[in-house]
Amino acid sequence: MSRRSWPLLANDFDASEILRASGLPFMPSASFNAATNTLILDIPVDLVAQSAEDGKTSRRQLAHLRNAIERDHKISVLIAFRSSPQLKDIESGLNGLLQRKFPGKISSAIASFPNAETVDASVFLSEGVDGALSSAIQTFVTTHLTEAGFSTLSVSFFGNEKPKPTLVAILRSVKLLAPVELPDLFGNLVARGFSCPDERWVAAKLDVVRKRGLVVRSAAGRYALTTEGLAVVPYSKGRTSSDVERMLALARRKKW
Amino acid sequence: MSEIHAVGEHLSAKAKAEAGECADAFGRSAFNRYYYSAYLSVRDLLKQINPNWKVQHSGLPDLLEDAVINLIRREALKQMKSSLISASERSRLTSQAATAASALANVLRTAYAVRVISDYEPEQLLKFERGTFSLLSRTDGEARSWLASVSMYKGQILHVAKELALVS
Numbered sequence: 234m235s236r237r238s239w240p241l242l243a244n245d246f247d248a249s250e251i252l253r254a255s256g257l258p259f260m261p262s263a264s265f266n267a268a269t270n271t272l273i274l275d276i277p278v279d280l281v282a283q284s285a286e287d288g289k290t291s292r293r294q295l296a297h298l299r300n301a302i303e304r305d306h307k308i309s310v311l312i313a314f315r316s317s318p319q320l321k322d323i324e325s326g327l328n329g330l331l332q333r334k335f336p337g338k339i340s341s342a343i344a345s346f347p348n349a350e351t352v353d354a355s356v357f358l359s360e361g362v363d364g365a366l367s368s369a370i371q372t373f374v375t376t377h378l379t380e381a382g383f384s385t386l387s388v389s390f391f392g393n394e395k396p397k398p399t400l401v402a403i404l405r406s407v408k409l410l411a412p413v414e415l416p417d418l419f420g421n422l423v424a425r426g427f428s429c430p431d432e433r434w435v436a437a438k439l440d441v442v443r444k445r446g447l448v449v450r451s452a453a454g455r456y457a458l459t460t461e462g463l464a465v466v467p468y469s470k471g472r473t474s475s476d477v478e479r480m481l482a483l484a485r486r487k488k489w
Numbered sequence: 490m491s492e493i494h495a496v497g498e499h500l501s502a503k504a505k506a507e508a509g510e511c512a513d514a515f516g517r518s519a520f521n522r523y524y525y526s527a528y529l530s531v532r533d534l535l536k537q538i539n540p541n542w543k544v545q546h547s548g549l550p551d552l553l554e555d556a557v558i559n560l561i562r563r564e565a566l567k568q569m570k571s572s573l574i575s576a577s578e579r580s581r582l583t584s585q586a587a588t589a590a591s592a593l594a595n596v597l598r599t600a601y602a603v604r605v606i607s608d609y610e611p612e613q614l615l616k617f618e619r620g621t622f623s624l625l626s627r628t629d630g631e632a633r634s635w636l637a638s639v640s641m642y643k644g645q646i647l648h649v650a651k652e653l654a655l656v657s
Contacts, residue, residue: 250630254621270641306634307592307641396652400573405654425657445572465571467564467655469539478657 248272251306255298258288266340266357269391271309272302278314278346311355313345320346323381327354330377335370342374351385352378358390395428402427403438404458404466405475407448409482412455415439493529494636497522501629504615504622516615516622516629517607523632524604527639531597534643537656546601550594557646561586564653574653586649593642600635603627 248263252274262275282289299310324344331339340357347353354374358367371388378386398406406421407413413421418439419432429435439456442448447462458466468476497519504515531549535542538560544552562583569579603625606613615622621629650656 247633250621250633254619254628254630305631307638396648399568399578399652399654401568401654402652404573405657409657426651465568465573467653469655475654475657 248274248302251302255301257290257294257298258285259290265308266391269309269357270307271311271391273311273313273343274299275313275315278316278348281314311343311345313343313355314347314353316346316349320344323352323378327374327377331356331370331373334373335366338366338370344378350383352381352383352387354378354386354388356388356390395426398422398425398427398429398435398438400438400442401465401467403435404442404447404462407439407456408458408463408466408475409478411457412451413457414455418456493522494526494633497526498633501633504629505620512617512622513615516617517611517624519629520603520607520624520627520632523635524600524607527597527600527635530636530639530643531593534646537647538650549601550597553590553594553597558583558587558590560655561646561649561653564655568653582649582652586646589642589645589649593639593646596635596638596642599627600632603632 248265249260252260252263259277259280261277264273264275265271266273276290276295280289281295282291285291285294295312299312302308302310324342327344328339328342331342338359340359342357343355345353345355356370356374358370367390371390374388375386402425403418403422406418406425410417410421415432415436419429419435422429422435439448439450442462443450443456445461446459447465448456449459450456466475468474500515500519500522504512504519507515528546528549531553535544535552535557538557542552542556565574565579565583568574569576574582607624613624615624623629647656
């Protein structure tokens, strides 16, 4: 399963040089999850000792490395302890089960094994996973790992959260597309990278701005801005101005 | 921008493989390319928010901390007065933008200082040690991460600008 399948928020992060200069006695494999800005370091657990010597590292050295990377590069670091191939299979199995049970809701799951009895699971959620669903996922992961025989376990979540559109962001989309029907408005907000639970949620927001006199709704169910609504949507002279976007949208419009 | 950064990485690798004056020259050019990849990324941010902002390299950090933040504060206040966002949303948005802009400005200040020495002070040689090189105590690895840092803070500022509908 690819850990790089999420939309990129920041540039990809190459840790190879940092790791080469880190003082670790071996080169761990690393991957970067750009959506959560998290660097995942795979550390073979048999190369972790009480103190850093004889080709081995220590938990203290790893903690120091993690802190240094987080401080210097403004990213999160997740250290995943790797053990025997059997334990690696448990991670693969967990990923498979999660994909089957919660299709489209999980980007990936990482299982770290500090010792034979302990597992720390990190679940990277896809967009639009709410609190109730993440609780269900947590219960599922906990049950699965307990049944696998681990006595100590923890589950952490890494969310890919997109913001819900503010009222003015919704007004900007109405300005762009007016007169616009609800499904098209919903589609535009999602395309702009906002997280909208469903069309009813957007309709409720439109009701709020309609009652304030910023939007009108025609008998045919199409929304448009009022003069007051137009006045609160920011504009500038640039290519990203809402005025320019509106003009371009009108020029591209095939159906009136 | 990513192409310029890749050129920087190539020059950096050449610097580490070479010796003497050539190594120094390749390393200096790598710092230059790393700075420009970060600078162009920030310039793109400014163009998106207000294409009329024009500024010298050295003035860019101040512009981020003044004009960009003031624009966001002004718009957030306006929207709060229009009851389009709450007071806590206004506080969250302006605080997020100010933190990101300040961090972004600091990355640019560092990068610009290194780039100026690299380009105009050839008598100040790079220091090669432990498989890497540095200038003004800034290593090649740190310079390579300027673009990633800039992209992250830029994303946070654009995020706020989007929530305020300043950009699409």
